[in-house]
Amino acid sequence: MKIRIDKDRCVGNARCAAISETLFELDDDGYIAVTEIDVPPGMEALARRGARACPEKIIEIIEE
Numbered sequence: 001m002k003i004r005i006d007k008d009r010c011v012g013n014a015r016c017a018a019i020s021e022t023l024f025e026l027d028d029d030g031y032i033a034v035t036e037i038d039v040p041p042g043m044e045a046l047a048r049r050g051a052r053a054c055p056e057k058i059i060e061i062i063e064e
């Protein structure tokens with residue numbers, strides 16, 4: 001599973017990082033720092049929850 005994030009549309013509310021700081025790394029200003037994440041085994045549920053938590057709906061889950 002991968003996560004793709006439309007970083008340019010991030011509004012920096014950190015809802016994703018509240019679900020998992022490990023998966024959804026933020027920069028110093030509180031915006032998402034990454035555009036593509038390989039989800040480590042066992043973290044798929046957190047990835048899905050993080051995607052649902054983003055009010056901007058810019059976190060896309062890519063099932064492989």
Ligand code: SF4
Nearest residue numbers: 010011013014016054
């Ligand atoms: S929840 Fe969405 S808008 Fe908020 S910091 Fe994460 S990616 Fe950005």
